[in-house]
Amino acid sequence: MIRTDDLWKTYVMGDEEIHALRGVSFEIARGEYVAIIGPSGSGKSTLMNMIGCLDTPSKGEYWLNGKLVSQMDDDELAWIRNKEIGFVFQTFNLLPRASALHNVELPLIYNGTPANKRIEMAKKALESVELGHRMSHKPNELSGGQRQRVAIARALVNNPSIILADEPTGNLDSKTSVEIMNLLEKLHERGNTIILVTHEPDIAAHAHRVLTILDGQISKDERIR
Amino acid sequence: MIRTDDLWKTYVMGDEEIHALRGVSFEIARGEYVAIIGPSGSGKSTLMNMIGCLDTPSKGEYWLNGKLVSQMDDDELAWIRNKEIGFVFQTFNLLPRASALHNVELPLIYNGTPANKRIEMAKKALESVELGHRMSHKPNELSGGQRQRVAIARALVNNPSIILADEPTGNLDSKTSVEIMNLLEKLHERGNTIILVTHEPDIAAHAHRVLTILDGQISKDERIR
Ligand SMILES: Nc1ncnc2c1ncn2[C@@H]1O[C@H](COP(=O)(O)OP(=O)(O)OP(=O)(O)O)[C@@H](O)[C@H]1O
Ligand SMILES: Nc1ncnc2c1ncn2[C@@H]1O[C@H](COP(=O)(O)OP(=O)(O)OP(=O)(O)O)[C@@H](O)[C@H]1O
Numbered sequence: 001m002i003r004t005d006d007l008w009k010t011y012v013m014g015d016e017e018i019h020a021l022r023g024v025s026f027e028i029a030r031g032e033y034v035a036i037i038g039p040s041g042s043g044k045s046t047l048m049n050m051i052g053c054l055d056t057p058s059k060g061e062y063w064l065n066g067k068l069v070s071q072m073d074d075d076e077l078a079w080i081r082n083k084e085i086g087f088v089f090q091t092f093n094l095l096p097r098a099s100a101l102h103n104v105e106l107p108l109i110y111n112g113t114p115a116n117k118r119i120e121m122a123k124k125a126l127e128s129v130e131l132g133h134r135m136s137h138k139p140n141e142l143s144g145g146q147r148q149r150v151a152i153a154r155a156l157v158n159n160p161s162i163i164l165a166d167e168p169t170g171n172l173d174s175k176t177s178v179e180i181m182n183l184l185e186k187l188h189e190r191g192n193t194i195i196l197v198t199h200e201p202d203i204a205a206h207a208h209r210v211l212t213i214l215d216g217q218i219s220k221d222e223r224i225r
Numbered sequence: 226m227i228r229t230d231d232l233w234k235t236y237v238m239g240d241e242e243i244h245a246l247r248g249v250s251f252e253i254a255r256g257e258y259v260a261i262i263g264p265s266g267s268g269k270s271t272l273m274n275m276i277g278c279l280d281t282p283s284k285g286e287y288w289l290n291g292k293l294v295s296q297m298d299d300d301e302l303a304w305i306r307n308k309e310i311g312f313v314f315q316t317f318n319l320l321p322r323a324s325a326l327h328n329v330e331l332p333l334i335y336n337g338t339p340a341n342k343r344i345e346m347a348k349k350a351l352e353s354v355e356l357g358h359r360m361s362h363k364p365n366e367l368s369g370g371q372r373q374r375v376a377i378a379r380a381l382v383n384n385p386s387i388i389l390a391d392e393p394t395g396n397l398d399s400k401t402s403v404e405i406m407n408l409l410e411k412l413h414e415r416g417n418t419i420i421l422v423t424h425e426p427d428i429a430a431h432a433h434r435v436l437t438i439l440d441g442q443i444s445k446d447e448r449i450r
């Protein structure tokens with residue numbers, strides 16, 4: 001379902017070139033649960049942005065569900081991003097002036113879900129991350145971990161088939177981390193494809209397969225369950 | 226050096242009152258190394274903002290170096306915040322349009338350090354967090370862990386006597402986390418007072434004393450070394 005072939009991403013800074021990805025090739029089948037680990041600056045978030053169709057490679061190809069992403073038209077890309085992929089960003093990317101509820105509603109607004117259904121689904125998603133009591137708070141009225149949970153709720157509200165989570169538990173205490181990992185576990189059992197970036201080996205251990213990235217390249221690809 | 230007496234912080238949301246801190250009292254002596262742990266939403270960042278003179282309590286008192294903070298004039302507060310306290314925020318709070326170098330220079334600009342000295346000190350601080358090769362990058366041209374390290378470098382550049390760090394290793398891989406904790410260890414040995422908020426017990430274990438916060442109150446205060 002996800003296949004990359006020799007992906008490169010190069011950032012040009014003045015007269016310096018930074019190769020954030022240097023020829024990344026792998027396949028992830030429908031329903032897999034993959035963790036990506038690697039040092040700070042190794043290219044994880046860059047790779048996630050490629051997979052999530054949020055950024056394009058400098059070189060190489062990316063097939064999603066058998067179609068070459070670089071040749072998809074805007075409507076198709078938008079549809080995939082909205083309907084198929086739920087993204088938890090490393091930096092949350094919440095609308096600062098909107099409530100938690102409204103932030104979680106956003107993907108449903110984009111795909112035209114009627115208002116009453118939207119609000120009900122958004123409330124449910126917030127309850128699943130234990131934020132039913134903080135729905136009207138704006139991001140700056142929430143703790144770090146609460147903001148992260150709003151981002152997780154937003155990623156899940158559309159029941160996407162592919163969940164991309166970049167450091168979903170980075171700001172969470174151990175109890176909440178366990179709850180989020182259990183939530184991802186349930187979603188995986190239901191058939192979702194899960195790709196998660198983490199620095200923490202205990203979090204990576206929940207996945208079934210671990211890709212290790214080092215200086216923009218996959219250095220290891222290991223089945224752990 | 227730091228003494229709080231019955232600190233309360235209440236946020237009013239419409240007709241709801243949220244008591245983020247509910248009577249927090251403790252003393253931290255000069256040169257101590259304290260970790261604050263507690264669940265998401267328990268009040269850690271709120272408490273750090275009080276200690277760092279960035280926010281005022283709704284009730285209760287805070288003495289810093291024997292002076293009642295609520296009765297300090299603006300100049301004195303600004304001096305303390307600039308010269309005495311280095312703050313690593315949970316959300317980094319970097320200037321988005323300025324380079325890493327410029328971000329780290331900021332505290333030195335505020336206290337009138339001459340340009341050549343500033344640049345030299347800022348470079349040194351960035352090298353101490355292994356970002357000598359990313360100095361001209363802006364925050365959105367840096368990885369999550371790199372941004373966190375810029376925030377750490379900025380907090381340390383002025384050699385403050387008190388270091389307040391809210392989740393300093395949240396976005397860092399294990400190797401970089403170890404490096405940052407070693408850096409904090411060195412600073413502690415040199416006589417600095419360190420107060421760090423963390424969710425991770427292994428990080429808290431580096432401290433000499435652990436305060437546990439639960440629902441806005443200190444539930445435990447334990448010397449561990
Ligand atoms: N500006 C605000 N307005 C309203 N409520 C707030 C505001 N800031 C924080 N809160 C609430 O106060 C409580 C404590 O927040 P705080 O940020 O101190 O928690 P924390 O312990 O740092 O959590 P985390 O581990 O998730 O970072 C939370 O329930 C939060 O929703
Ligand atoms: N927009 C950009 N312009 C220039 N360089 C960039 C840009 N974005 C990322 N980089 C660089 O590319 C490299 C990879 O960044 P990336 O964010 O993918 O790392 P990461 O593995 O997610 O790191 P972390 O674990 O710290 O989040 C880093 O060295 C970073 O400095």
Ligand SMILES: [Mg+2]
Pocket residue numbers: 044045046090166368369370
């Ligand atoms: Mg990243």
Ligand SMILES: [Mg+2]
Pocket residue numbers: 143144145269270271315391
């Ligand atoms: Mg916090």
